[in-house]
Amino acid sequence: MITLQIENLSKTYDKNTVVTDFSLEVAKGEIVALIGESGSGKSTILKMISGFEKPSAGSIEINNETVCSKQVFVEPENRQVAMVFPDHSLFPHLSAEKNIAFALNKHSRSERKRIVNQMLQLIGLEELRKNKPHQMSSGQLQRIALARSLAFQPKLLLLDEPLSKLDVMLKKRMREEIKQIITQTETTTILVTHDKEDAFVIADRVVVLKDGVTQQMDTPEGIYFKPKNEYVAHFFGRVNTIHAERNGKGYNTPLGCIQAKENGECCRVLIRPENLNIGQQSDDAIPATITKITFYGQQKELQLQLCESQQLITVVIPNYEKVNVGQQLFCKLNTEELTSWAMV
Amino acid sequence: MWTLTTLVVTLLIATPIIFILSHIFLEPSDAWLHIKQTRLNEYIYNTVTLVFGVASLSFFLGVVPAWLVCVYNFPGRKFFEWALILPLAIPVYIMSYTYADMFSSTGLIRKIFGSDSFLLFEFKSLFGAIISFSFALYPYIYLMAKNAFKQQSVLVLGVSRLFSYSHVSIFARVALPLAFPAISAGALLVIMEVFSDYGTVSYCTTPTFTVGIFQAWYALEDSQAAMRLSAILLCPAFSLWLLRWLIIRNKKYHVDSSQFNNYRFGQISKFSRYFIFTMCSIIFFFTFVFPVGQLIYWGCQTATEVIDKNFVSLAINSIFLALSTACIALFIAIVVSYTVKIRTTRMTRYLAAISKSGYTLPAAVVAISAMTMCKWFDDSLGVLTGMILSNTLVALMFGYIVRFLAVTFEPINSGFKNVGHTVTQACFSLGSSPSRTLLVHLQMMKPYLLSALVLIFIDILKEFNLTFLVGPTFDTLATDAYSRAISDEAVPYSSCSALTIICISSFFLLFGKISLDRLGKKS
Numbered sequence: 001m002i003t004l005q006i007e008n009l010s011k012t013y014d015k016n017t018v019v020t021d022f023s024l025e026v027a028k029g030e031i032v033a034l035i036g037e038s039g040s041g042k043s044t045i046l047k048m049i050s051g052f053e054k055p056s057a058g059s060i061e062i063n064n065e066t067v068c069s070k071q072v073f074v075e076p077e078n079r080q081v082a083m084v085f086p087d088h089s090l091f092p093h094l095s096a097e098k099n100i101a102f103a104l105n106k107h108s109r110s111e112r113k114r115i116v117n118q119m120l121q122l123i124g125l126e127e128l129r130k131n132k133p134h135q136m137s138s139g140q141l142q143r144i145a146l147a148r149s150l151a152f153q154p155k156l157l158l159l160d161e162p163l164s165k166l167d168v169m170l171k172k173r174m175r176e177e178i179k180q181i182i183t184q185t186e187t188t189t190i191l192v193t194h195d196k197e198d199a200f201v202i203a204d205r206v207v208v209l210k211d212g213v214t215q216q217m218d219t220p221e222g223i224y225f226k227p228k229n230e231y232v233a234h235f236f237g238r239v240n241t242i243h244a245e246r247n248g249k250g251y252n253t254p255l256g257c258i259q260a261k262e263n264g265e266c267c268r269v270l271i272r273p274e275n276l277n278i279g280q281q282s283d284d285a286i287p288a289t290i291t292k293i294t295f296y297g298q299q300k301e302l303q304l305q306l307c308e309s310q311q312l313i314t315v316v317i318p319n320y321e322k323v324n325v326g327q328q329l330f331c332k333l334n335t336e337e338l339t340s341w342a343m344v
Numbered sequence: 345m346w347t348l349t350t351l352v353v354t355l356l357i358a359t360p361i362i363f364i365l366s367h368i369f370l371e372p373s374d375a376w377l378h379i380k381q382t383r384l385n386e387y388i389y390n391t392v393t394l395v396f397g398v399a400s401l402s403f404f405l406g407v408v409p410a411w412l413v414c415v416y417n418f419p420g421r422k423f424f425e426w427a428l429i430l431p432l433a434i435p436v437y438i439m440s441y442t443y444a445d446m447f448s449s450t451g452l453i454r455k456i457f458g459s460d461s462f463l464l465f466e467f468k469s470l471f472g473a474i475i476s477f478s479f480a481l482y483p484y485i486y487l488m489a490k491n492a493f494k495q496q497s498v499l500v501l502g503v504s505r506l507f508s509y510s511h512v513s514i515f516a517r518v519a520l521p522l523a524f525p526a527i528s529a530g531a532l533l534v535i536m537e538v539f540s541d542y543g544t545v546s547y548c549t550t551p552t553f554t555v556g557i558f559q560a561w562y563a564l565e566d567s568q569a570a571m572r573l574s575a576i577l578l579c580p581a582f583s584l585w586l587l588r589w590l591i592i593r594n595k596k597y598h599v600d601s602s603q604f605n606n607y608r609f610g611q612i613s614k615f616s617r618y619f620i621f622t623m624c625s626i627i628f629f630f631t632f633v634f635p636v637g638q639l640i641y642w643g644c645q646t647a648t649e650v651i652d653k654n655f656v657s658l659a660i661n662s663i664f665l666a667l668s669t670a671c672i673a674l675f676i677a678i679v680v681s682y683t684v685k686i687r688t689t690r691m692t693r694y695l696a697a698i699s700k701s702g703y704t705l706p707a708a709v710v711a712i713s714a715m716t717m718c719k720w721f722d723d724s725l726g727v728l729t730g731m732i733l734s735n736t737l738v739a740l741m742f743g744y745i746v747r748f749l750a751v752t753f754e755p756i757n758s759g760f761k762n763v764g765h766t767v768t769q770a771c772f773s774l775g776s777s778p779s780r781t782l783l784v785h786l787q788m789m790k791p792y793l794l795s796a797l798v799l800i801f802i803d804i805l806k807e808f809n810l811t812f813l814v815g816p817t818f819d820t821l822a823t824d825a826y827s828r829a830i831s832d833e834a835v836p837y838s839s840c841s842a843l844t845i846i847c848i849s850s851f852f853l854l855f856g857k858i859s860l861d862r863l864g865k866k867s
Contacts, residue, residue: 050506052607075610077505089503093521102517103507152507 001028002064003188004049004156009058011044011212018044019212022058026156029186031179033203035193035235041212042192046158049190050083051076063155082149083158086165088141090133096120096144097129103152119147122181139170146178150185157182159191163198175201196236200224208232233270238301240276240313242269254309255333256284273301276315277332285330288313290323304331346683346778347692353676354695357702357746360713364578367571375566379573383556387573390470391552391580394545395535397474398481402534405478405631406485407527409624411515414493415501417608418617424624425490426857431631432483433849435806435822437543438842440476441829442635444468444547452638473548477541479631481534488530492523501607511609525592532584533703539581540707540747542809543826553577557708558813567716574709581706636846642839650840659844662820665737666804669744670752673800674793676745677752682782685760686768696753703750707743711813714743740814747810748803752796759792760785791859798856802849821845 004026011019019041026032034042047053049060051067051074059069062081067074082103090099097116104112120126123143133141142162149157162178163171179202182189193199199206200220208215208223208231216228227233230241244251244267250259253269255276279285288304291312299316302323306313315331317323372380412418413425431439446452447467454464465471493500496519504514520527542554553573560569676699684696702710718733733739763785771781786793808822821841828838 051610052502075505077508077610079506080508081506083502083506085498085502087498089498091499091503091518091522102504105507105509105513 002026003028003030003062004190005061005064006045006049007059009045009048009060010056011041011048011053012056017212019048019055022209022212022214024207024217026188026190028188029183030205031182031189031191031203033191033193033199033206034209035196035199035206036209037194037235039211040209042194042209043160044212045209046083046160046190046192049156050081050158051079079156080152080154081156081158082152082154083160084142084145084149084162086161088133088138088145088162090141090145090148092133095130095132096125096136099133099144100148100151103148115151119151122150122184123147123177138166139174142166142174143177146181150181150187154187157187157189159189161193162191163193163195171195171198178202208235227270230268230270238273238314238316240271240273242271242311242313244269253333254306254311255286255313255331258333271333273314273316275334276313277334278302278315278317278321278329279332281330282332285332287328288331290325290327290329293323293325295319304329306331346679347687347689350680350683350692350695350699353680354698356742357699357749359717360705360710360746361578361701363713363717364571364574364709367568368575370568372572373566373568375560375564376569376572378564379556379560379569383551386551387553387556390545390550391539393470394473394477394550394552395538395580397470398477398538399531399535401474401478402482402485403527403531405482405627406530407489407520407523409627410486410489410493411519412620412624414490414497415511415609416612416617416620418612418620418624420621420624424628426854427628427632428486428624429483429853430628430850431480433802433806433846433853434480434632434635435543435808435825435842435845436476436480436537436541437547437808437826437829438639438838438845439480439635440467440472440544440547441835441838442638442842443476443479444472445835446634446638447472468548470548470550473544473550476544476548477534477538479635481537482631484533484537485527485530488526489523492526493519496522497607501609505609525588528588528592532588535584536581536703536706539577540809542708542812547830554706554708554809557712561712561813567712570712571716574706574712577706577709636843639839639843639846642836643843646837647840650837655840658819658824658841659821661818662805662822662845663848665740665818665820666801669741669804670797670801672741673745673749673752674756674796677749677756677796678782678786678793681753681756681760682778682785686778686781700750700753702746702748705747707747707807707809708813710743710747711810714739714746714814718742735814737818740811740818743810743814744804744807747807748800751800751803755792755795755799756789759789762792763788794856794859798852802852805845805849 002025004024006022006024009019009022010017018039022041022045024032034045036042044053048055048068054073055068057070060067062079066072067079091102094102097120100116100119101112104115107115116129117126120129123146125140125143125147128136128140133144136144146159146162159178163174166174175198182202191198191202203220205217206220206223207217210231216223216232218226223232224236227236227239230239233239242253242255244253244258246252247257250257251267251269255271258269281287287307289307290302291305292303294301294303297319299319300321300323302315302317304313304315305311307328313331323329409424409428413421413428444467447464448454449459453461457464467475499522500514500519504518509517538552540554541552542558545552546555546558553576557570557573557577560566560573680696680699684692715734718736718739722734767784767788768781771784776784805820806822808826811818811820811823812826821844825838825841825845828834828841
């Protein structure tokens with residue numbers, strides 16, 4: 001069953017188009033992440049879904065009911081869509097339980113109490129029920145904000161950069177908690193973020209946006225391993241861009257031959273550093289010299305200059321490998337297990 | 345050096361309070377006993393009734409339009425957003441005598457509706473005083489409430505809307521409780537103005553504490569009784585500030601988000617839009633257009649007789665006095681706030697708080713203490729005939745600064761906060777001296793400096809009570825308007841002075857608004 005259906009949504013401010021022909025279908029209980037840099041239009045899309053912005057064109061349906069089209073515009077208060085804001089936006093004058101109860105204005109007192117207890121239990125903050133927002137930590141506040149939205153039993157939950165103001169450690173924990181809570185309640189969710197890890201951990205599907213245009217829409221694995229263009233490839237991690245020329249059924253690259261069905265005489269190949277192996281001298285290994293070593297904790301990143309073509313490429317090796325700048329080694333393209341490459 | 349300067353300034357500002365409190369413990373005089381037996385109950389009753397009446401009506405006139413312009417789209421919204429501030433340019437006593445004339449036996453109401461109309465009532469009464477104060481002072485609450493409502497817009501127009509609450513529920517359950525600190529601060533400013541006023545209450549024949557202080561000082565010539573009455577008046581003033589502080593302490597009301605600032609509730613019905621428009625129009629009409637219209641009518645009749653060389657020099661004197669005092673106050677506020685910023689200690693914070701306390705002092709209290717201090721200074725120098733400080737411009741300016749310094753602190757503090765600590769730290773780390781660093785700050789605080797200057801300038805230009813008490817030898821537009829207005833036959837002749845005050849104040853308000861908008865766009 002489709003909960004959210006967006007068709008050809010566009011938004012223009014004066015002459016500046018921020019969203020162009022955006023379409024999306026979200027199934028019930030699915031979590032979709034909208035990801036992109038600042039100004040990519042992701043928050044504007046969220047505001048159009050919630051009803052705070054009117055689209056310039058296109059339509060939005062929630063549970064098969066049109067909430068926004070040329071003829072129809074349903075106000076935010078009538079859409080039954082809940083939203084969690086970047087700064088949690090809890091009411092500073094209300095306690096944690098009253099903040100959650102705020103979402104239950106149409107319920108009886110006993111029903112309200114029951115749902116509040118259930119929500120506090122779900123987020124594991126029962127003991128802080130009487131605390132005011134200023135007496136709680138950022139993570140607790142974000143959990144209360146999430147509980148308030150879920151208590152509303154919305155048709156659709158919108159998370160607008162909910163983790164952007166948390167520190168790295170807390171963020172890591174909160175990602176998993178949010179995912180668990182949303183999955184448990186089977187709430188259809190749209191997450192807006194600029195952090196790829198948020199999107200990968202929380203979402204079932206990811207939509208990559210650039211300048212208001214959809215670049216790719218896929219599962220996290222699909223986005224990472226099969227990026228459709230250089231922008232998506234670079235956005236989600238380090239990547240080597242290598243020139244390739246057709247040779248019979250495959251393509252010749254400075255790193256060896258790749259079998260591919262693509263047409264065209266020339267193309268660029270995008271290869272993730274983890275798909276390049278460093279090893280012993282062999283027939284298909286390419287000699288290269290280390291020009292730079294960067295230590296990243298879990299691994300080391302090497303910048304290599306290929307001896308024949310002089311091209312610079314990046315590879316990653318385990319952190320315990322001992323290497324020096326200027327050292328010569330051999331790198332090999334792992335074509336059999338090649339998962340993260342794309343031709344553009 | 346910065347802390348020492350702040351200490352000296354604070355001591356000077358705090359002296360009036362110390363002076364007044366020191367007189368409570370002296371032996372009561374006969375005049376005081378007479379006042380206590382015959383008039384004190386009347387003063388208390390009138391003051392309390394006036395405060396409740398004005399606070400309630402001003403609350404309605406200030407909070408409701410502030411909410412409407414912040415959350416709804418209706419015809420003329422942008423106009424009303426700033427136009428409803430304009431009554432701030434009308435001194436209360438001018439408001440009272442324009443309305444009193446309309447309700448008089450020869451006034452407009454009787455001419456239009458006849459002498460039997462139910463609309464006719466004796467305006468020179470407690471009720472008339474409540475209307476005059478509320479109509480002229482509600483912009484204090486309006487301004488504070490409007491800023492608070494805008495600041496909380498993410499909660500009102502974002503979160504609450506999504507949870508399907510009615511607009512009335514959102515107003516009552518979210519907007520009002522969150523805006524309480526701002527609205528209560530505005531209401532207290534209004535109440536302090538009521539405590540301070542002499543012109544309106546004496547014109548409306550409603551003797552309050554301030555009238556008692558004036559009478560003790562001038563009619564009974566008993567400074568001790570005046571001081572004692574002042575000390576009593578200080579109690580409710582301080583108690584109200586203390587009560588507000590007790591309510592809001594340890595509570596967080598601030599909502600830091602501007603992303604919903606330009607949002608409004610969705611399309612409302614045509615009837616509702618025009619109902620809101622009519623409501624705002626009625627408020628604007630009765631609080632600004634009506635009294636100013638009456639003054640313009642009088643002004644046209646009397647301008648040729650009133651406007652001469654003396655009038656022009658009176659206007660120049662008033663502007664000079666207001667502008668020079670405003671500049672001195674601005675300088676003091678900058679020094680004190682900057683000291684707190686660069687030398688943050690418990691002592692500097694207390695000193696800054698004391699410097700701001702002047703606004704809690706009713707004007708009459710400030711005037712009495714400034715005069716007594718100056719007299720004491722002159723006496724201790726042994727000057728018998730001449731007066732070095734008493735009744736001079738210096739005493740008057742001192743009184744103005746004590747009373748209005750707090751007005752400049754809010755924008756200046758906000759300005760320093762807005763510049764942020766990183767700029768200060770960057771300046772110092774590059775070897776910049778505190779004075780040079782201050783100059784860097786001031787260049788980044790132009791909108792805030794302008795707001796502070798405009799606010800205090802208007803307050804001083806309108807101020808009548810202090811001028812009347814402290815500087816009878818120095819006439820201003822305010823004292824001229826009042827002295828003509830208290831004589832019934834000469835009421836129309838006061839209109840030129842009153843209109844000049846209103847025009848200059850309105851001009852400064854609009855100039856301040858336009859400049860702030862421009863600076864805001866640039867930044």
